[in-house]
Amino acid sequence: MRVYRGRADTIDGDRAVSERLVERVAADREPAVRVWRPHRQVAFGRRDARAEGYDRARELADERGFPPVEREVGGRAVAYTGSTVAFARVTPVTDSRSGLQDRYDAAAADLLDALGSLGVDAREGEPPDSFCPGTHSVRADCGGRPRKLAGLAQRVRADAAVVAGVLVVRDHGAIASVLDPVYRALDVSFDPETVGSVARADGRADPDAVVDAVEGALVDEAAGDTSVQRVG
Structure with a gap:
């Protein structure tokens, strides 16, 4: 398994790194993991781009210092501040119609393990009216009420599947x-x-520590040797 660390100098450069990762997995059939802290931005999903108020939404994000971008994976808009952690596990596939739920379940279980190591008692699910609403989410009790910490999405090609997500650290x-x-x-x-956030759930909220915890949980030790490639 390959592990990619760090980020590129720009938002576009960072996205290019992730796309090259997918192409490499598709070509050499070796799984890969990437966990990083994206640049400050609001990333809109494909459904957002079709909404009547999309142009205004982009303007509002930009006015608040969050450059608007569009992402390939589905779901609604998510925001990154620089401390927010993104993660992706890319695996080769031979049948794009199978394994969808298994990949979701595995990624959610690994994320819960990572959060547990950071002192957060998290579980699957989300409160109503959360950001990037969906069935594949992680929540924790923060200040006496459940709040969303993370969301997962998946993109499947004929040759590779990407399970990706965002985790709010602070x-x-x-x-x-x-x-x-x-x-x-x-x-x-x-x-x-x-x-919610790791900090709001009284967990260890150092972004670098969160990156290390999530990366360690996502790397499949059974996959054999792990090689590390530095980004940027």
Whole structure:
């Protein structure tokens, strides 16, 4: 298994790294993991791009200092502050119609293991009106109520599958503040109070420690030797 660490100098460069990772897995059939801290941005999903208020949503994100971008994986808008952690596990596939739920289940279990090692008692599921709403999410009790910490999405090609996600480490207030007007422009229900974080759940919220914990959980020790490639 290959592990990719770090990020490129720009948002576009960073996205190119992730795309090259997928192409490499498809070509050489060796799984790969990447866990990193993306540049500050709001990443919109494909459904957002079709919404009537999409252009206004992009403007609102940009006005608040979050450059708007579009991502390949489905789901609704997510915000990265620089401390937010993104992760992806890419595996070769021979049948794009099978294994979808198994890959989701494995990634969710690994993420829960990582959060447990950081002192967060998390579980699958999400509160109503969360950011990037979906059935593959992770929540934790923060300040007496359940709040969303992470969301998962999956993209499957004929030759490779990508299970990717976002984990809020801290800066939950900044994320809620930018997503609130963005979601209103997109006409998507959103409650800013549902945004949680590792810090809000009283876990170890050092972003580098979170990266290490998630990377360690996602790397499949049974896959054999692990090689590391530095990005940027």
